[in-house]
Amino acid sequence: MKYYFKLTFLGIIVLSSCGDSSKTQIDGTQQINVSPVFEKNISDNPSDPMPSAVKSFIQPIEGGKLPFVPKVTFFRLDLNKDSVSVFEIPTETANGLRKKFGTYDYNNLKDDLSANLPTLQIGSYLSHLSSSKSSYNFSTTSDDISYTLRIGKDSSNQDSIIKDIKNTLIAKNELPKRFVIFYDTPKVVMEKQTTLADTTTTSKTSSVTITKQTAQKALTKKKKEHAPTGSLEEYFLELANPNITYESKSGIREKILQFFTSPNAEVIFVNSSQETSTGIAINKYVKTISMTNRKVNIVDKKIEDGKIFEIYVSEK
Amino acid sequence: MGKYSKSMFLKNKITHKVSVIFVLFSFTIVPNAFAQQMSEDGVKTLSQEQLDGFREQAIKTINDLEKFVQVIANKKNSLDKKNDAIELALDLFISDTTTIEISSLSSNKTHIYPIGGYLARLKLLPYLSVKITWYKIYLGTQFVKGPNGYYYGSATFLQKFEGRSNNEMGNYTDVTKRHIIIVLKKLDLLNGDSKTNKYVLKLGDIKVEETTHG
Numbered sequence: 465m466k467y468y469f470k471l472t473f474l475g476i477i478v479l480s481s482c483g484d485s486s487k488t489q490i491d492g493t494q495q496i497n498v499s500p501v502f503e504k505n506i507s508d509n510p511s512d513p514m515p516s517a518v519k520s521f522i523q524p525i526e527g528g529k530l531p532f533v534p535k536v537t538f539f540r541l542d543l544n545k546d547s548v549s550v551f552e553i554p555t556e557t558a559n560g561l562r563k564k565f566g567t568y569d570y571n572n573l574k575d576d577l578s579a580n581l582p583t584l585q586i587g588s589y590l591s592h593l594s595s596s597k598s599s600y601n602f603s604t605t606s607d608d609i610s611y612t613l614r615i616g617k618d619s620s621n622q623d624s625i626i627k628d629i630k631n632t633l634i635a636k637n638e639l640p641k642r643f644v645i646f647y648d649t650p651k652v653v654m655e656k657q658t659t660l661a662d663t664t665t666t667s668k669t670s671s672v673t674i675t676k677q678t679a680q681k682a683l684t685k686k687k688k689e690h691a692p693t694g695s696l697e698e699y700f701l702e703l704a705n706p707n708i709t710y711e712s713k714s715g716i717r718e719k720i721l722q723f724f725t726s727p728n729a730e731v732i733f734v735n736s737s738q739e740t741s742t743g744i745a746i747n748k749y750v751k752t753i754s755m756t757n758r759k760v761n762i763v764d765k766k767i768e769d770g771k772i773f774e775i776y777v778s779e780k
Numbered sequence: 781m782g783k784y785s786k787s788m789f790l791k792n793k794i795t796h797k798v799s800v801i802f803v804l805f806s807f808t809i810v811p812n813a814f815a816q817q818m819s820e821d822g823v824k825t826l827s828q829e830q831l832d833g834f835r836e837q838a839i840k841t842i843n844d845l846e847k848f849v850q851v852i853a854n855k856k857n858s859l860d861k862k863n864d865a866i867e868l869a870l871d872l873f874i875s876d877t878t879t880i881e882i883s884s885l886s887s888n889k890t891h892i893y894p895i896g897g898y899l900a901r902l903k904l905l906p907y908l909s910v911k912i913t914w915y916k917i918y919l920g921t922q923f924v925k926g927p928n929g930y931y932y933g934s935a936t937f938l939q940k941f942e943g944r945s946n947n948e949m950g951n952y953t954d955v956t957k958r959h960i961i962i963v964l965k966k967l968d969l970l971n972g973d974s975k976t977n978k979y980v981l982k983l984g985d986i987k988v989e990e991t992t993h994g
Binding site: 711 | 830843
């Protein structure tokens, strides 16, 4: 009997230590996927006017006592090189656990950011956390332009825009639940013509050499190239073809994404009649299929405005 | 169920050997007690059928990871493809603090790396060619629910590493038995004013059990 209690107690300890011991039942939490807002326009062409753009992606993770405790990752994009360097704010640990959820408070976040952002040498830093909930003010050291990033509770427009200090719209996310900050003044935002119609251009943005017409032409051409002519099923079949190289499948991947409301549309797996998820978005899933060459059977799809926002698949 | 087993245990005064079996059985139902309690608090509890679906998904996910590891290690692949494979592989893990334990035949010590660092290192291994194969993948027993609402399972597999070199490094081959944690992570989702939760399957730490010449 004594043996039984010892083992059971040990079992509880092991199970407790397996997972995150922090609180998980917190109000105001949600999963938000973050990736570059303007990713479609980032190319490896050296003449692309964005090679020096430094972007920061703020990724709210499941919150603690605060609605959103951001996990901050900085990507420095240098399109003249074939690599992307990633810097993550090193967070301190408490009791062997990374500070997050209920244990990572705003003061720690502010300290971490203040301590580490200057080492990025991007000429900007987080200057002020304006509230404990959803707004952050950023400022650049090179000029007076400030950006406010609002991280809200849902994907409404109000929560996916970046405004300057005068409340002028600087950038608006094309895709919901995505945020981006340009630490340098946005020298060019090619999608400005299509998504930021009411953006007030600054003196720096007006010095951009690329014209609105050129940008629009390029965009239209790109869209035409990837306009799907076949069915989604046919494209998935092509993705599974082991005789087509991964690189050659990029066009097929683009075409598949045209069927979806967003590259972040969720893929749900149907196994033995049960729905399971790995939290993988369609843009990642098509890459996975391109590599694994698995055949995909579309079981169901949920559609909004003629496009798929959730797809149910089984694999062979 | 637990109470019934406990009373049977006391009533019949079964032997020490049988009591060990009982203890192990009870061990598996302790988390279910938590599950019931948490379920009353509005936290979703997965049915056996749902857990079976996740077991199937777990094997696929491990197979995916193997594929990504092969792509990353293969010297013939383009940098773009390797980087994509790293990105996809990282998405399979529960967090960027997940670790992998690395062993070598030349040392009794093992090293633990963050999974991201390991994959980046794998890409740059100084061999002419690298071939990594996983086989004998066995999923452990049922998922058990932890106090935090997550479910935990595990799997083991054998990894054969073959590195070929034409310099003084020579060729290197080993077979490592690995153990990997599988986590069903609970996500809280907001839908307007209402809150729901769902589970997604993610991979956890990978440990070394033993390394041999194969």
